Amino acid sequence: MNVQIDSAQKRARGYWFVDGFTEMAAGGLFILLAAILLFSGNAPQSSFSTWFLSVAGEIAVAKLIGILAAILILWWLKDHFTYLRTGFVRGKRITVTQVLVIIRNVVLFLFLPILALLAVSLLIASAHSVLDFMPEWFPIGLGLIWAVLYLLAGEWMGLQRFRLLAIAMALTGIAVGIGQFAIGLPAFPANAQTGILQPLVLDSINRTLTSLDLLILISGVILMTSGLVTFLRYRKENPTPYVEEA
Amino acid sequence: MSGSLQNLTGLDRMIHEPARLMLMALLSSVETADFLFLLKESRLTKGNLSVQLSRLEEAGYLEMEKTFRGKIPHTEYRLTQKGKSAFNQYRKSLGSILK
Numbered sequence: 001m002n003v004q005i006d007s008a009q010k011r012a013r014g015y016w017f018v019d020g021f022t023e024m025a026a027g028g029l030f031i032l033l034a035a036i037l038l039f040s041g042n043a044p045q046s047s048f049s050t051w052f053l054s055v056a057g058e059i060a061v062a063k064l065i066g067i068l069a070a071i072l073i074l075w076w077l078k079d080h081f082t083y084l085r086t087g088f089v090r091g092k093r094i095t096v097t098q099v100l101v102i103i104r105n106v107v108l109f110l111f112l113p114i115l116a117l118l119a120v121s122l123l124i125a126s127a128h129s130v131l132d133f134m135p136e137w138f139p140i141g142l143g144l145i146w147a148v149l150y151l152l153a154g155e156w157m158g159l160q161r162f163r164l165l166a167i168a169m170a171l172t173g174i175a176v177g178i179g180q181f182a183i184g185l186p187a188f189p190a191n192a193q194t195g196i197l198q199p200l201v202l203d204s205i206n207r208t209l210t211s212l213d214l215l216i217l218i219s220g221v222i223l224m225t226s227g228l229v230t231f232l233r234y235r236k237e238n239p240t241p242y243v244e245e246a
Numbered sequence: 247m248s249g250s251l252q253n254l255t256g257l258d259r260m261i262h263e264p265a266r267l268m269l270m271a272l273l274s275s276v277e278t279a280d281f282l283f284l285l286k287e288s289r290l291t292k293g294n295l296s297v298q299l300s301r302l303e304e305a306g307y308l309e310m311e312k313t314f315r316g317k318i319p320h321t322e323y324r325l326t327q328k329g330k331s332a333f334n335q336y337r338k339s340l341g342s343i344l345k
């Protein structure tokens with residue numbers, strides 16, 4: 001028997017994703033968020049802050065309810081389908097310290113740089129070029145960040161298809177960014193004043209939201225497709241529940 | 247015989263057997279796993295799997311918990327602290343030999 005310790009450990013770690021349900025649920029959630037962004041329309045100049053708070057609130061509620069619903073549905077599906085076919089596994093418990101470290105890293109390496117970049121571009125007129133290009137760099141950056149996360153997760157769990165997902169996410173982000181670039185950049189005047197309520201800044205923000213919406217929607221479809229293919233393959237390999245022989 | 251080669255004789259024979267090594271590796275990545283998961287992943291026969299699990303349990307490397315999922319009996323296995331330490335030690339020893 002040829003035992004590869006790392007490979008066995010990775011298979012056990014990645015067991016949660018063996019049936020494709022998680023990707024389908026994540027894809028569904030992405031599509032829901034994209035729909036909310038789509039139907040919220042463009043940011044109006046007159047009541048930008050009200051509009052922004054309203055959309056942010058809707059997205060936060062949808063995320064919270066969506067994630068809770070997805071977890072319950074996933075538990076039920078796995079209980080009635082997966083565990084009967086290929087067994088039950090309880091993953092390692094994450095300690096509070098580990099959760100805090102993850103949150104700290106996400107804030108430090110993801111949110112703070114983006115917020116700082118946005119703040120600088122909004123407050124300093126000469127830095128408007130960052131804002132000019134926001135509809136382009138934002139989807140490209142986000143797509144690449146997702147790609148890196150998928151690559152790391154795929155490596156940790158030994159899931160080959162996560163590499164393909166990473167490539168797909170990166171390409172989607174780049175395609176959306178290039179698409180926005182092809183449409184043309186909003187032309188900021190050299191003497192532009194600071195503040196987010198200027199029409200051109202609003203145009204940039206609206207186009208960034210369109211980019212984000214497209215990226216989330218396409219990523220959702222990719223995840224759904226990946227989940228469905230995985231599920232069909234899993235069902236083919238494990239057509240019937242395991243029955244203990246007498 | 248070099249020092250690292252002498253370590254070969256010190257390898258934990260309870261873990262070194264391939265079937266048990268596979269089971270230890272699988273269980274080291276999770277909190278618990280049931281018989282069916284170990285059966286599917288290890289591709290051992292049910293009889294062989296039962297025997298290997300019993301040996302690891304007798305060595306104090308894993309513990310078994312019998313529960314019910316609905317009306318179906320359900321057996322879960324987890325590595326004990328002793329099992330985790332032994333497995334980590336085994337990996338270190340093997341690594342130092344193969345360096």
